[in-house]
Amino acid sequence: MDVYLPIANLSVNGLVIIALGVLTGILSGLFGVGGGFLTTPLLIFYGISPTVAAASAATQVTGASVSGVLAHQRAGGVDYRMGAVLVVGGILGAMVGALLFRLLQSLGQIDVVINVLYVLMLGTIGSLMLREALDAIFARRRGSEPVAAKRRHHPLVASLPYRWRFYRSGLYISPLAPLILGFLVGILTMLMGVGGGFMLVPAMLYILGMSGRVVVGTSLFNILFVTMATTMTHALTTKAVDLILAGLLLIGSVMGAQFGTKIALKARPDILRLVLASIVILIALRMLFGLGVAPDEIYSVTLL
Structure with missing residues (x-):
């Protein structure tokens, strides 16, 4: 099912894009993250420019967070006062991020910056998650629980x-x-099209010291409103939001969020962390490889 993306200016398989959205939704339901930190690089691998991928992924993350917030709200797992403060900070950060995005775009360096940020971010987060997951698995095999x-x-x-x-x-x-x-x-949401939950959740736990009972729901609450503001800012400034791409991703993410919630109730947390960490590290290595090889098409601009 080929679909033409007017802003990205290429044709894609719509079912593949929906499948990426399903993956994002599953991650949202499992871990309380928006999933954009995987969606954007996967879109880049598929051939979509980093600028359009980052802007459109932020739009899709909004939809992936809605059902998650509603589910956690019913269980009393959202701290609305904390979430409101985070949202105010996030909107201010998105405004500053928009200025940085436009500056880098005018310098012609935005695509390189997005790729480098993803390599650093995914490599660090993936390594920390992998170590934590392996420690938990080895401790269980020894018959003891990790402290x-x-x-x-x-x-x-x-x-x-x-x-x-x-x-x-x-x-x-x-x-x-x-x-x-x-x-x-x-700022990260604006520059990279991520919800930020992969950084926000551990920061809320180990820097703010929040109760684990409300961390995931509050993170999704923040992601919901910040990505909404980011989408509007992108639409008004960078003009890089592809609504057809975002819509296909949104269809998949809404379905995936329901699957993720069901999986989270049955699967072992340490195995889930191990799988996610492995995926994150592989994507970081793939992006690093892409930065180090020559592109398929090289253009030069000369003054006549």
Whole structure:
């Protein structure tokens, strides 16, 4: 089923794009991440330009987060006060990210920057996840459980002024900490088309010290609104959002989110982390390889 993408300016197999959306939705349901950190590089591998892939993936991540937020809300797993602070920071970060995106685009370096950021980000995150998953698996084989890290906020967080009570998260900290965290995630969302959950979830656990019961739902709540703002910003500034591409991804992600939620209830967490870490590292290595080889088509511009 060939579909023409007007902004990307190429024809693609619609079923393949929907399948990528299903993968993103499954990741959203399993781990509380938007899944854009895998969708964007996979779209790039498929032949879509990094600029269009990043802008369109942010649109699709919004849809993938909706059903997840609703599911966690019914279980009381969303800290709306914390989520609101993160959203404010994320929207401010998206505005700054838009300026950076336009600057890099005018310099002709946006595609290279997106690829380099993905190699660094996926390589780091994948390595940490792989080590954690292997530690858990080996500990279980020895007949012992891995010691869970104590979830207390970072000393720098404790030093910030103007503390608020975040009751559902069990915290009494300054709102500046989640505001700054949301700001950084907003910049990444704008530049890379990611929801930011893959960074936000561990940061909420080990920097803010949030209760694990509300981390995934609050992360999805933040991703939902920040990617909405990012999509609008891309549509108004970079003009790189391909609605047909985003729509196909959205169809798949909504279905995939339901599958991911069901899988999460049955599968062992350490095995899931191992599989995800392996996928992330393989994609990082593939992108690194792509940066080091000559492109298939080389263009030169000369002044006459």
